[in-house]
Amino acid sequence: MKAAAPGCASAAGDDEDILLVRTPAAWVLAAAARWRELIVDHANCEKKAASTALALIFAYPEERELTLALSRLAREELRHFEQVMSVMSAQGVSFVRQRPGRYAQKLRAALRTLEPQRKLDLLLMGALIEARSAERFRLLVPHLPRPLVPLYARLALSEARHFAQYRDLARRCAPGEWRARLADLAALEAQLATSPDRGLRFHSGPPQDAHAAPAG
Numbered sequence: 730m731k732a733a734a735p736g737c738a739s740a741a742g743d744d745e746d747i748l749l750v751r752t753p754a755a756w757v758l759a760a761a762a763r764w765r766e767l768i769v770d771h772a773n774c775e776k777k778a779a780s781t782a783l784a785l786i787f788a789y790p791e792e793r794e795l796t797l798a799l800s801r802l803a804r805e806e807l808r809h810f811e812q813v814m815s816v817m818s819a820q821g822v823s824f825v826r827q828r829p830g831r832y833a834q835k836l837r838a839a840l841r842t843l844e845p846q847r848k849l850d851l852l853l854m855g856a857l858i859e860a861r862s863a864e865r866f867r868l869l870v871p872h873l874p875r876p877l878v879p880l881y882a883r884l885a886l887s888e889a890r891h892f893a894q895y896r897d898l899a900r901r902c903a904p905g906e907w908r909a910r911l912a913d914l915a916a917l918e919a920q921l922a923t924s925p926d927r928g929l930r931f932h933s934g935p936p937q938d939a940h941a942a943p944a945g
C-alpha cells in the first residue's frame with residue numbers, strides 16, 4: 730500500500746498508517762479559523778462513534794473479544810463527547826444536531842451487505858475514520874485557541890488507539906482478505922477527505938467556501 734505523508738503515522742508506537750493521503754492544508758486552515766463551527770460537528774462525531782461501537786456489539790454479541798473491546802471504546806467515546814460538550818459550554822457554543830455528511834454517507838454506501846464481508850467492512854471503516862480523526866487532531870493542535878489544545882492533544886492519542894483496535898479486530902476477522910479490502914476502502918476515504926466539500930465537517934474535504942474570516 731502506498732506510504733502516507735510524513736507526520737501521518739499513528740501514535741501509541743504503531744508505525745502502520747492506513748491513510749493514503751494527508752489532510753489538505755486548506756482544510757486545516759479553514760477548520761482552525763472556524764473552530765466554533767467545527768467543534769459542533771466534532772461533538773456529533775463523538776456521539777456517533779459511541780453509537781457505532783454499540784451497534785457492532787449488538788450485531789455480533791457472540792464475539793467476546795470484539796464486544797469487550799468495543800464496550801470499552803464506546804465508554805471512552807462517550808467521555809470524549811462529555812469533554813467536548815464541556816468545552817463548548819465554557820466557550821458559549823451551542824450544540825446543534827446535524828445530518829450525516831458526505832464522508833460518512835459515501836463510506837457507508839460502499840460497505841458490502843452480506844456476512845461475513847459486512848463485518849469486515851464495518852471494522853475497516855471504523856479503523857479509517859479513527860485514523861483520520863487522530864491525524865486531524867494532531868494537525869489542528871498548533872492552530873487552535875488555547876482552551877482546545879489540551880483536549881485535542883489527548884484525543885489524538887486516544888483516536889490512534891481506537892484505530893489500532895479496529896484494525897486489529899479486522900485483521901483477526903479476515904486474515905487473508907483484510908489488506909486487499911482495506912486498500913479499496915482507503916482509496917475511497919482518501920478521495921472523500923481531500924476533494925472539495927460543500928461545508929466544513931471534521932471529516933470533510935476542504936470546504937468550497939474556505940475563505941471565511943477566523944472565529945473569535
